Amino acid sequence: MALLGLVFSVTAAGAQQDDSKPGRKYKIPPPSARIEVTILREGSLKPVGDAAVIFHPMQGDKDKGVLELKTNEDGKAVIDVLPIGDTVRLQVIAKGFQTYGQDYKIDKAEMSMEIHMKRPGAQYSLYKDGSGAGKDAASPQKVPSSSDKPAGSGSPSDSQQSPPPQTH
Numbered sequence: 001m002a003l004l005g006l007v008f009s010v011t012a013a014g015a016q017q018d019d020s021k022p023g024r025k026y027k028i029p030p031p032s033a034r035i036e037v038t039i040l041r042e043g044s045l046k047p048v049g050d051a052a053v054i055f056h057p058m059q060g061d062k063d064k065g066v067l068e069l070k071t072n073e074d075g076k077a078v079i080d081v082l083p084i085g086d087t088v089r090l091q092v093i094a095k096g097f098q099t100y101g102q103d104y105k106i107d108k109a110e111m112s113m114e115i116h117m118k119r120p121g122a123q124y125s126l127y128k129d130g131s132g133a134g135k136d137a138a139s140p141q142k143v144p145s146s147s148d149k150p151a152g153s154g155s156p157s158d159s160q161q162s163p164p165p166q167t168h
Contacts, residue, residue: 030083035111039075039092042116047075051094051117055079058087058103082106092117 039048048071055067069077082088084106090113092100097117104113 030085031109032081033084033106033109033111034078034080035082035106035113037071037077037079037090037092038112038114039071039077039094040114040116041097042118045116047071047073048094048097048117049073049075051075051077051092051097053077054091054093055082056089056091057082058089063089084109090115096120 037053039051039053040046041048051071053069053071055069057064057067067079067081069079071077086106087103088106089101089103092115094117096119098120100115100117104111
C-alpha cells in the first residue's frame with residue numbers, strides 16, 4: 001500500500017513539472033452551428049433518401065474542403081461542425097434528380113433548410129430530328145435566316161450592296 005502511495009506521489013510531482021514547460025497553446029474552436037437539411041421531391045414532397053448532401057466551406061471565392069453526408073429515409077441530414085459566421089456552398093446530388101447548389105451564410109446557432117429536388121428536364125439538341133442521325137450528324141444543322149438569301153434574288157438588301165471598285 002505504501003508503494004502504491006509512493007507511485008501516485010511521484011506521478012503527481014512529474015505532472016506538476018510538465019505544466020511549467022512551454023508547450024502547445026490550446027486554441028478554443030469557434031462556436032459551431034447545428035444545420036438540419038431536409039431533401040424532398042418537388043410536387044409530392046416525399047423525402048429523398050440516400051441523397052448526397054455536400055458542404056463546401058468557402059473563404060472568399062476559395063473552397064476550404066468538403067464535408068459529405070447522406071440523407072436518411074426521412075430525407076434528413078444533420079451536421080454540427082460548421083463555424084457560425086462562415087459561408088458554405090451546399091450541393092445536393094440524388095439519383096434521378098437535378099443537382100442542387102446554393103450558397104448559405106451560417107449566421108445562427110441552429111438552422112434548417114428544406115430543399116425541393118426537381119426531376120431532370122428534356123434535353124436540348126441542335127440537331128433537326130433530335131436523334132443526331134443524318135447525313136452530317138457530327139455538325140449541327142444550320143437554320144436558314146432572312147439574311148441567308150442568295151445574291152440577285154431581288155431582295156431589297158441587293159440594292160444596298162456597295163459597287164465593285166473601279167480601276168483607272
